[in-house]
Amino acid sequence: MSPRVSKASLDEAQATTRRLFQVAQRAREDFDSIAESLGLTPLQGRALLMLERPRPMRALATGLHCDASNVTGLADRLERLGAIERVTGHDRRVKLLSLTAEGERLRDDLAARVAVGSTVTAKLTRSERQQLATLLDKLLS
């Protein structure tokens, strides 16, 4: 029953994890607030960023990690905002969500604000950002 990792190592990992969660929380709040400034809910913002090309509703559901039934309402609301259209695919069961001109404007605006307004851009030097990028890549691998 000897522990796989030392108590000190676990505490240290836990402290780093806590910081990562705080940064993640901050990043999410940044994003949510930017989306809101454009009249979008966070989920609507995420959906627009996935629609650089028209995609089946099913693909949205997968990408957003939610049940397909939810995409119906999400698409309804984005349609009501004038941001997207439903386009029937070759396979006539499929409906592609396609950005309207207004939707493209929103999407580009959102992407630009997220890039410029991020904490990362503001608080780190170029070399620190590269160091961070390397570590994040490892986390995502």
Next chain:
Amino acid sequence: MSPRVSKASLDEAQATTRRLFQVAQRAREDFDSIAESLGLTPLQGRALLMLERPRPMRALATGLHCDASNVTGLADRLERLGAIERVTGHDRRVKLLSLTAEGERLRDDLAARVAVGSTVTAKLTRSERQQLATLLDKLLS
């Protein structure tokens, strides 16, 4: 009208930001899934982690960045789960949310699983975690 930052620098910052959002997303999904494995919604999990000591409902609202009215329902549901109790404070307007024995068990379990199950613990060496911690501190400063 000369740009404050070069195009290349902006692209690089944007790429780092995107990675950070992906990691943030992953961290959140990890947390949500751990909370769910304990029968908690993500918000209920976050609330339990804030209740190491009894706190006024108002303080919860502030910490969770939500309106005070929502904490009523949140507390109702945590009470129904047997995780917390409402305790009237010295100022009799105030109700403190206090973990029950069951709530403490849940909270400790949640904290332990988050620490151990995190991507950070799994994918980085000790020295990489320290490097990451330093960078995250800068982001949070």
Next chain:
DNA sequence: TATTGTTATACTCTATAACTATA
């Protein structure tokens, strides 16, 4: 038979506004 999208249902999270009890 299997898949795509929809509908119905239910629960949770979120905000605003009006209310109560207390300070």
Next chain:
DNA sequence: TATAGTTATAGAGTATAACAATA
């Protein structure tokens, strides 16, 4: 008057189950 918590209401995100159209 001001603050803590509640209630009512409304919109949005989430899942499950049953369904129609299509493959």
